[in-house]
Every structure is written in C-alpha cells, then in structure tokens.
Amino acid sequence: SYVLTQAPSVSVAPGQTASITCGGNNIGSKSVHWYQQKPGQAPVVVVYDDSDRPSGIPERFSGSNSGNTATLTISRVAAGDEADYYCQVWDLSSDHPVFGGGTQLAVL
C-alpha cells in the first residue's frame, strides 16, 4: 500500500520559514492535501490540490509537489503556527486516503 513519510518534528525561529516535507513514491503524480491540527481540535485544511489555499488561510502557507516529495512552506512563522501538520493523498489503486505520520512544528 502507498506510504507517506514525514519527519516527526521541525523547529523554526519566529519570522523564519518552515519547510515540512512529505515523501512518497512518485507523489508528484498525485494531489496532495495538507492539514493543520492544534491540540484538542479537528484538522483544518491549509493547502489542497498541491498548492491551492482555502479562503481564510494566510498567504504565508504555500505548497509544492514534484517527483517524490511534496512540501508545505510556511513563511514568516508565528507562534500561532505551532501545530501538527499532516499530508494526505488518495491511493487510487485501492480507493482509500493515505495520511502521513504528521510533523510537529515547534516555534522556538
């Protein structure tokens, strides 16, 4: 079955740029969605279809996807961005969604 790999944690200083990656075999051929989850809350979509941003999500959040890696980039990181971030694709061969293991973003 399809596997998505994320680093368990990423640390960044306030005002800097955070890059959160999601690895998968030929993931560039799939649509990648990114979720932000804060403690005690349901996940929220921050980027969908590789690089689209829902209304209400700051322009600081952007996404890219090529080859075997998709990347969520958060520029000008603020304390309020501290959260767990999950990537997700659909495994079309089995018609089920696949989530990455999640990356905890720490703002130092």
Place this chain on the structure above:
Amino acid sequence: QVQLVQSGAEVKKPGASVNVSCKASGYTFTGYYILWVRQAPGQGLEWMGWINPNSGGTKYGQKFQGRVTMTRDTTLNTAYMDLSGLRSDDTAVYYCAKVSGTSSLPPLGEAFYWGQGTLVTVSS
C-alpha cells in the same frame, strides 16, 4: 454553512461495541463521501473507512475489516460508525469528515469539513 455534528463521548468495556453518529447539515448529504478517521492519544490520523451516502457503498481499512460497519440514514442526513470487539488500543478520538469529491465518482479530494470528534475510551 456546512456542519458535521458528532455524538458525545463514550466509555466502553473491552469487548463491547460503540456507535458514533455524524449528523450533516448545510449541504446535500448524499452528494459527498464521508470519511471516518481516528486519532489515538498522542498519535497521528488513521483512516478507518468511508461511506458513499448516496449508494451506501463502503470501503474499510484492512485493519478494521470485520470489526467496523459504516451506515447512513439519508432521511436524517446522518452517518454512523459502529466498531465492535473494543480493545484498550481503540481508545481514541473518532472523527467524521466530508470529502470534497462528489459521490457520483470514485472518492477524491480533501476533507475540508470535520466533525468535532468523539472520544471513545475503552477501559475495564
């Protein structure tokens, strides 16, 4: 506005079953797939299965085959997830989520709308 409202927290004994409901409003319930996803304490998101509210068709994760049943009542705009043979490691928050892809096609898209989550605690 789209809303998914789940049933309240449950405490169950090992071996019991739990039924979690997910009432949808603000959109055409039969038009979009519903996912069920769980999250154990301190762990990541785990897909359990999906239901097509239009056809009633389901697909379950291999890990849950034989233990999970997903149904819907289109008259109540509500989806249900029943998990049997509960074990302590089934203790988790269970979420329903609406997928953006239409139910007339294979499931695709992001889960833009989520229920508030239902905590299921399994303890003797």
